[in-house]
Amino acid sequence: MxxxxxxxxxxxxxxxxxxxxxxxxxxxxxxxxxxxxxxxxRIDAETHVRTHQQSAAEQTFLDQPNRHPxxxxxxxxxxxxxxxxxxxxxxxxxxxxxxAIFLEGHxxxxxxxxxxxxxxxxxxxxxxxxxxxxxxxGALVIILLGHGTIVREREAGAITPLLSLGxxxxxxxxxxxxxxxxxxxxxxxxxxxxxxxxxxxxxTPLAVLxxxxxxxxxxxxxxxxxLGFSAIMRKRGVVLAALTGLWFVMTLVLPSVAVNITTxxxxxxxxxxxxxxxxxxxxxxxxxxxxxxxAFAKLRASLLEKYDAKRVEELPVNFRGLVAMxxxxxxxxxxxxxxxxxxxxxxxxxxxxxxxxWLSPSLAIAFVSRAxxxxxxxxxxxxxxxxxxxxxxxxxxxxxxHAEKLSYQDDINRNKDEASWQRARVDxxxxxxxxxxxxxxxxxxxxxxxxxxxxxxxxxxxxxxxxLLIWSGWRIKP
Amino acid sequence: xxxxxxxxxxxxxxEDQAMSARKTCLNEIRFATxxxxxxxxxxxxxxxxxxxxxxxxxxVRHQLKTIENLLGADQQDRVAESSKLNDWGSAAYYSFHLTxxxxxxxxxAAIGQRDTQPWKHRIRMLALEGQIYEQDVINPSVxxxxxxxxxxxxxxxxxxxxIILLYDLKASERTAGRYNLLESMANRAESLWRxxxxxxxxxxxxxxxxxxxxxxxxxxTGFSTLLLASCAVLLYAAFxxxxxxxxxxxxxxxSVILISLIGCWVLTAVVIPAATRLxxxxxxxxxxxxxxxxxxxxxxxxxxxxxxxxxxxxFFKRHPQWSNxxxxxxxxxxxxxxAFQQVGDQKTEQLTNAYRNGRLQRDYTASWISxxxxxxxxxxxxxxxxxxxxxxxxxxxxxxRSFHRALREFYYPKxxxxxxxxxxxxxxxxxxxxxx
Numbered sequence: 016m017x018x019x020x021x022x023x024x025x026x027x028x029x030x031x032x033x034x035x036x037x038x039x040x041x042x043x044x045x046x047x048x049x050x051x052x053x054x055x056x057r058i059d060a061e062t063h064v065r066t067h068q069q070s071a072a073e074q075t076f077l078d079q080p081n082r083h084p085x086x087x088x089x090x091x092x093x094x095x096x097x098x099x100x101x102x103x104x105x106x107x108x109x110x111x112x113x114x115a116i117f118l119e120g121h122x123x124x125x126x127x128x129x130x131x132x133x134x135x136x137x138x139x140x141x142x143x144x145x146x147x148x149x150x151x152x153g154a155l156v157i158i159l160l161g162h163g164t165i166v167r168e169r170e171a172g173a174i175t176p177l178l179s180l181g182x183x184x185x186x187x188x189x190x191x192x193x194x195x196x197x198x199x200x201x202x203x204x205x206x207x208x209x210x211x212x213x214x215x216x217x218x219t220p221l222a223v224l225x226x227x228x229x230x231x232x233x234x235x236x237x238x239x240x241x242l243g244f245s246a247i248m249r250k251r252g253v254v255l256a257a258l259t260g261l262w263f264v265m266t267l268v269l270p271s272v273a274v275n276i277t278t279x280x281x282x283x284x285x286x287x288x289x290x291x292x293x294x295x296x297x298x299x300x301x302x303x304x305x306x307x308x309x310a311f312a313k314l315r316a317s318l319l320e321k322y323d324a325k326r327v328e329e330l331p332v333n334f335r336g337l338v339a340m341x342x343x344x345x346x347x348x349x350x351x352x353x354x355x356x357x358x359x360x361x362x363x364x365x366x367x368x369x370x371x372x373w374l375s376p377s378l379a380i381a382f383v384s385r386a387x388x389x390x391x392x393x394x395x396x397x398x399x400x401x402x403x404x405x406x407x408x409x410x411x412x413x414x415x416x417h418a419e420k421l422s423y424q425d426d427i428n429r430n431k432d433e434a435s436w437q438r439a440r441v442d443x444x445x446x447x448x449x450x451x452x453x454x455x456x457x458x459x460x461x462x463x464x465x466x467x468x469x470x471x472x473x474x475x476x477x478x479x480x481x482x483l484l485i486w487s488g489w490r491i492k493p
Numbered sequence: 494x495x496x497x498x499x500x501x502x503x504x505x506x507x508e509d510q511a512m513s514a515r516k517t518c519l520n521e522i523r524f525a526t527x528x529x530x531x532x533x534x535x536x537x538x539x540x541x542x543x544x545x546x547x548x549x550x551x552x553v554r555h556q557l558k559t560i561e562n563l564l565g566a567d568q569q570d571r572v573a574e575s576s577k578l579n580d581w582g583s584a585a586y587y588s589f590h591l592t593x594x595x596x597x598x599x600x601x602a603a604i605g606q607r608d609t610q611p612w613k614h615r616i617r618m619l620a621l622e623g624q625i626y627e628q629d630v631i632n633p634s635v636x637x638x639x640x641x642x643x644x645x646x647x648x649x650x651x652x653x654x655x656i657i658l659l660y661d662l663k664a665s666e667r668t669a670g671r672y673n674l675l676e677s678m679a680n681r682a683e684s685l686w687r688x689x690x691x692x693x694x695x696x697x698x699x700x701x702x703x704x705x706x707x708x709x710x711x712x713x714t715g716f717s718t719l720l721l722a723s724c725a726v727l728l729y730a731a732f733x734x735x736x737x738x739x740x741x742x743x744x745x746x747x748s749v750i751l752i753s754l755i756g757c758w759v760l761t762a763v764v765i766p767a768a769t770r771l772x773x774x775x776x777x778x779x780x781x782x783x784x785x786x787x788x789x790x791x792x793x794x795x796x797x798x799x800x801x802x803x804x805x806x807x808f809f810k811r812h813p814q815w816s817n818x819x820x821x822x823x824x825x826x827x828x829x830x831x832a833f834q835q836v837g838d839q840k841t842e843q844l845t846n847a848y849r850n851g852r853l854q855r856d857y858t859a860s861w862i863s864x865x866x867x868x869x870x871x872x873x874x875x876x877x878x879x880x881x882x883x884x885x886x887x888x889x890x891x892x893x894r895s896f897h898r899a900l901r902e903f904y905y906p907k908x909x910x911x912x913x914x915x916x917x918x919x920x921x922x923x924x925x926x927x928x929x
Contacts (some may be wrong), residue, residue: 035752042756046764053771080798090794092788108597108633111609115783117790127626127786132609133779133852135859136649136883137766137869137874139639152759159752252747255659256530259755265654268541271641275548278635279555285629287591288559288617291566298573361632368634381638392634430825 022190030151065095084417099389099456100216103144103204107390118406124488161241164191184491239480246487273371283360303342336418372472386466389456412448539700546708548600567591584829585618594889597880598714603644605881621835622789644875659737661747694734765866779851792840796833808832815909899923
């Protein structure tokens with residue numbers, strides 16, 4: 016044990032004397048810290064703005080004057096997605112997805128205006144986040160420090176004397192691994208600090224702990240690769256070149272290649288295509304603005320029978336309002352079918368991408384990190400489903416007011432003259448059907464469930480690399 | 494044939510020199526063919542380049558196919574809707590028109606902004622601002638990682654390959670103890686290293702560019718585009734070659750040189766672009782898109798409650814030629830309806846222009862700063878050759894706007910001159926032509 020500690024301490028002493036190692040680590044820490052601070056400031060500002068916009072939108076809706084209820088259906092409402100607490104570490108899909116949805120009758124709009132749409136394009140790596148820095152450059156800085164650990168001793172001819180002193184290859188390796196582990200823990204310090212902020216913003220301690228754990232596993236996995244290479248290969252330059260090659264293939268090339276192959280294997284039709292495909296189905300449902308549409312003949316007949324009336328004018332409720340309700344309900348069903356098909360397609364693409372984690376651990380950690388931070392595809396879909404539920408509930412609330420609070424006579428005569436135009440209105444108190452909204456990240460169990468497959472991939476990677484390390488320890492011979 | 498003996502001395506010396514230079518050159522090439530590391534990376538680059546342009550071609554074909562399908566479905570939809578039309582107003586209300594920007598012949602090499610900015614819209618004669626920012630959803634999980642296209646390979650991956658191949662040009666010989674020997678053998682050692690570097694850079698560049706050119710031939714890309722793109726990539730490869738060569742002359746160990754070179758890459762490919770983006774976004778404010786959308790919606794919605802004259806006056810200010818039309822005696826008329834749609838657009842004009850100019854200004858500033866970040870510079874160059882950059886997107890936006898204007902110009906006379914509805918005249922509606 017003492018020997019292991021001594022070897023580790025010796026390695027640290029070597030690093031502290033090496034300007035290059037110190038410089039590299041300093042640059043990394045600087046990068047992580049500045050990015051953490053900037054991301055936190057940005058996310059805090061966004062949270063503030065979006066929460067404010069959300070309550071402003073709600074207030075504007077409630078403040079609308081007396082109107083025809085269907086006018087309010089088209090007036091619509093906005094919902095905003097406030098970032099999850101851990102978004103200060105991994106903003107995830109935030110950069111490429113819109114953060115606001117306009118909600119109105121008869122339509123499901125998509126989130127609009129992503130942040131990246133207005134930013135200049137400077138290449139795929141210009142969107143630096145603390146998470147991305149760990150995923151890409153954490154590995155690189157471990158390569159920088161760790162590649163020489165064993166091969167350096169070999170080049171200096173120190174292996175033979177060490178082994179003759181009775182130090183086994185595995186002891187040597189353990190000592191170096193310990194040194195690297197301490198270094199990795201140091202690298203994770205900024206993540207720990209960020210986590211404290213996330214905790215104070217309401218994140219559960221367990222989520223933060225898991226996030227810390229998976230990054231620890233990820234970096235240790237790279238540490239094992241680096242040590243293994245350093246133990247097996249004979250020349251320092253070659254070790255470094257091989258590790259650098261491996262690094263950029265795994266972190267830069269494979270993830271994008273995976274995207275190319277995934278998008279050609281599973282295609283998800285765009286919005287216009289879906290809209291056009293849906294039109295045929297939509298025409299069958301009838302136009303909810305036109306109560307005379309033959310599609311509503313059945314509704315008319317059943318209502319007349321129920322209230323024992325001969326004409327719709329005799330009904331105690333506004334037939335046009337009921338038609339609006341019925342058609343919104345059927346239309347929503349149809350829209351949801353198509354929306355779920357799209358969500359399903361996106362999930363299939365995601366699962367295919369996740370499989371590529373078997374080739375590239377940095378892809379696996381990216382999925383785990385986003386899932387736990389609450390900024391992944393599942394949360395994006397959650398937001399869209401929330402939006403749809405909110406939309407349907409207030410639109411139907413307004414349609415109910417249309418059916419119950421507005422007389423049929425006033426309604427059909429609304430365009431006759433200015434006075435009837437004024438009469439065809441309901442009281443503004445009916446706008447209270449709108450619910451307040453706040454986006455919440457899913458429960459930790461749900462998040463973990465979503466991350467489980469990638470966590471599995473990461474664990475297997477880690478164990479495999481550990482085996483590689485032990486195997487290479489046996490191979491350290493004079 | 495002049496006999497050798499008859500030749501003046503200095504000529505013979507020159508000939509010898511040329512012979513030996515050719516020999517060194519051939520020797521080096523022979524050496525390179527036996528170099529397994531070089532061979533491996535050549536194969537990797539060739540494979541990646543083929544993959545990138547291959548999937549680029551597939552994507553371009555997919556986009557073209559989508560446009561073709563949409564054009565058909567769009568046409569069908571207008572026919573199907575025609576039964577609903579009984580006046581000019583409903584004709585304008587129910588008829589959507591597909592607009593699109595087809596991918597260029599070089600788009601396979603750089604998909605660029607086509608993944609993040611809309612390139613197709615279905616437009617009708619309602620307020621345009623509510624429609625033009627509508628974004629075709631792309632799986633964000635996919636969009637975040639980004640595509641592996643040729644521009645990414647050339648700009649970000651190529652330098653790393655060159656770094657790995659060139660960093661130990663001298664250091665490895667130095668540690669192997671052959672450095673002095675080689676230096677004494679070759680006439681000019683410097684030229685030997687240079688030759689070796691040139692051979693490696695050219696070998697990798699050929700592997701990189703060949704698939705791109707072949708794909709260009711397949712996609713009927715213009716010769717000048719291919720030439721410019723090839724020159725840009727070669728120049729870029731040469732730039733990194735020179736950088737690597739400069740560093741490799743440093744009398745340090747190979748790993749120190751390699752780490753410093755990777756440092757250069759991180760600085761130019763990541764740190765400078767990221768800092769630029771932050772800085773540019775901070776320095777050049779752009780109104781938030783949601784702001785445009787909301788104020789447009791408010792304007793259109795408020796119009797329902799405003800006295801009609803307010804809307805019509807605002808409309809006639811822009812279109813005085815219709816100001817003496819005969820209003821209909823009803824609380825609803827299409828003239829007024831479309832007038833407030835137009836007024837809604839007018840109200841957000843300033844914001845829209847600010848949004849557009851702000852984005853242009855940001856892009857322009859970024860293009861200057863990217864001179865400091867060669868990877869961004871090359872990627873932007875390839876994107877502009879492929880017409881997948883911001884200015885191409887804004888050009889498309891302009892086309893959509895002018896098409897929408899043409900629609901209004903078609904319908905306004907019908908509304909305001911109270912022309913009788915004539916279904917046959919709908920055939921004369923303007924049609925969207927891409928690239929006009």
